[in-house]
Amino acid sequence: MYLYPKWIRVWHVLNAAAFLILIVTGLSMQYTDKENASYVVGFAKAVRWHNFAAFVLILNYIFFVTGNLLTNNGRFYRISRKGFVLNLKKQFKFYSMGMFKGEKHPFPVTEERKFNPLQKITYVLAMYVAMPLLIISGIGLLLPEITITTIFGISGLVLTDVFHITMGFFLSIFMIIHIYTCTLGSRPTSLFRGIITGYHVSEDE
Numbered sequence: 001m002y003l004y005p006k007w008i009r010v011w012h013v014l015n016a017a018a019f020l021i022l023i024v025t026g027l028s029m030q031y032t033d034k035e036n037a038s039y040v041v042g043f044a045k046a047v048r049w050h051n052f053a054a055f056v057l058i059l060n061y062i063f064f065v066t067g068n069l070l071t072n073n074g075r076f077y078r079i080s081r082k083g084f085v086l087n088l089k090k091q092f093k094f095y096s097m098g099m100f101k102g103e104k105h106p107f108p109v110t111e112e113r114k115f116n117p118l119q120k121i122t123y124v125l126a127m128y129v130a131m132p133l134l135i136i137s138g139i140g141l142l143l144p145e146i147t148i149t150t151i152f153g154i155s156g157l158v159l160t161d162v163f164h165i166t167m168g169f170f171l172s173i174f175m176i177i178h179i180y181t182c183t184l185g186s187r188p189t190s191l192f193r194g195i196i197t198g199y200h201v202s203e204d205e
C-alpha cells in the first residue's frame, strides 16, 4: 500500500533532523553555565544551530499543514467522536497485553486508515497542539520585545521560557514513544521502511 507520498517523506526527514538538532542544542544551552562552559556544544554554536534548525522546522511545519490541507493526507488526522474512547481502549489493550499474546492488530492499516486510534490522537496532539505552542513560545524567546513583560508579577520571558522547555520536553517524550511504537509493525523495521520508501507492508504480506 502506497501510504506515504513523497512530500510527507521529505517533510518527515527534515522534521526529524531539525528536531534532533533542536534537542541537542536546546539541552546544551540549558545546561551550559560558567563552570560547565561547553555542554555537548559550545553556547554560541548551540544558539546559532538552534535558531537555524528552528527556522527549518517552522518552514517545514507550514509545509506540513498546507500539504494536509491541500491533499488527501489531511483526512488521516480527522478525529471522529463515534467510538472514540472505546477504540482508544481497544488499541491500548492491544499495546499493553494483546501484542504479547500474539493477537492481531485491532485496527489494521488500510488505504482509508493509515493510523490506529492511539497513533492518530498522539499525532494530532503533537502536530496541531504541541508544535504550534513550541513554535509560538520559541518566537517569543527569539523576539523578547514582542513578549508580554509581566504576567501576575512574574516575568513574561521566564514564563515563556518554562513553557517552551515544557513543550520541548513533551515532544521529546513523544518522539521516543513514537520511535518505539514504530517498531511494532509486521516486522520491527517495516514501518521505518515505509516512511522511507512510501510503501506500507501489512501483517499478511
Ligand code: HEM
Binding pocket: 003, 004, 008, 012, 015, 016, 019, 073, 076, 114, 119, 123, 126, 127, 171, 175, 178, 179, 182, 191, 192, 193, 194, 195
Ligand atoms: C528520528 C526520529 C523519528 C523517527 C525514526 C520516526 C519514524 C517514523 C515512522 C517509521 C513513521 C511511519 C509510521 C507511521 O505512519 O506512524 C513516522 C510517521 C510520522 N512521524 Fe515520525 N519519526 C521520527 C521523528 C518524528 C518527530 C520528531 C515527529 C513530530 C514532532 C514525527 C511525527 C510523525 C508523524 C506526524 C507521522 C505520520 C506522517 C503521515 O503519514 O502523515 N516523527 N515516523
